[in-house]
Amino acid sequence: MPTALLSRPAALREELRLSLPHRPFSIRFWDGSELPGTEPGPTLTAKSPRSVAYLLGAPGELGLGRAYVTGELEVDDLDALTDLVGVWKPPALDARERARLAIAAARAAGLQLPPHPPESEIRPQGVLHGLRRDSRAIQHHYDVSNEFYAQLLDDSMTYSCAYFEHEGETLEQAQFNKREMICRKLGLEPGQRVLDVGCGWGAFVVHAAKEHGVRAVGITLSPEQAKGARERAIAEGVGDLVEIRVMDYRELSDEPYDAIASIGMVEHVGEERIDLYADQLAKMLKPGGRLLNHGIARRRHPGSAPGPFSERYVFPDAVPLHLSQVTLSMEKADLSVLHVEGFPEQYVRTLTQWIENLDADLPNAIRIAGEERVRVWRLYLRAARNGFTSGFSSIFQVLAVKPEVDGTYADPEVWTKQVTRF
DSSP, X not given: OOXXXXXXXXXHHHHHHHHOSSOSSEEEOTTSOEEOOSSSOOEEEEOSHHHHHHHHHSTXXXXXXXXXXXXXXXXXXXXXXXXXXXXXXXXXXXXXXXXXXXXXXXXXXXXXXXXXXXXXXXXXXXXXXXXHHHHHHHHHHHXXXXXXXXXXXXTTOOOSOOOOOSTTOOHHHHHHHHHHHHHHHHTOOTTOXXXXXXXXXXXXXXXXXXXXXXXXXXXXXXXXXXXXXXXXXXXXTOTTTEEEEXXXXXXXXXXXXXXXXXXXXXXXXXXXXXXXXXXXXXXXEEEEEEEEEEEEEEOSSSOOOOXXXXXXXXXXXXXXXXXXXXXXXXXXXXXXXXXXXXXXHHHHHHHHHHHHHHHTTXXXXXXXXXXXXXXXXXXXXXXXXXXXXXXXXXXXXXEEEOOOTTSOOSOHHHHHHHHHTO
């Protein structure tokens, strides 16, 4: 039957059937009709013509993301949907096919103004990775609410990959394991000065002070995190050993530190600033001091950057770099890389725990952060997990040391013993 003779949703449904002959998903429309999948998969429900209007206003991932975030597009199985990423590839359409599909979508959407983007969408402004823009981007993600993150994370509020040493360990124990591993790699001793770049809610600085007797400084661009970190240090009895600053790593100018940890922060630095980042941290180290960089890295070359959904809703301007870029930047800063360790399977387990924590009480999460934010986080956490299971990304810890004043390094035998026991 000619498309022009069909009703609005029916016309769109027919064009989608012709354009997508292989569909591992079903689409249900607001009039109750359905385009079944050609094989089992998730069901996407377009709740009103506004869902189509979002796609017309921003075809592709951004339009789909807007429709999903506002609730105009429902998904019955987010896990199944994210499993399709990287597996299902829509067919290439010629100009005539794209035009027919656009016309059918416009008729289905009806006469309406393009809907406004969701309230939770951000469009970064200013110089890429400039101080002001970076600060705004960080606050968009981390200043949702300390109460929201308390539901998502373990009791220590550690927002980075945990390390499960044994089956059956709790997330809290696995996060303790990770923090202790970093302390061992840095060789922390009582009385040392330690810097944590991107300290979050203070889990590492509090751990290092409490378990190893160091004086720790943590920096973050999030006032909400800084507030929580200071409260944690006092509650744990190390308020006199821990200092929390709201500042950027580029603003550091005090005396060098014995050791530096950067945990889950390098993803926010950007390719344009990675050499500056490594050079600045190297300057903040004493001769013989150690740097531990813990962060997500892309595994595929060249590897695509995060799409518009992540850019507008999750991590504005954040791009995981390749491990080789991180280690090269350290070498350019005259740091010697001693040890590299990757454990993507640990992040799969960590993200699974966070997903379960969030989903355990969705009404409470919505009360705290709002429905849009919760929808974003439910999708983002699953998409991140899929990145690790698919081989797109991994998590690496890179340990490096700064040479002594005379250009030499610490006794190799000492470092060999220290590295091999991790």
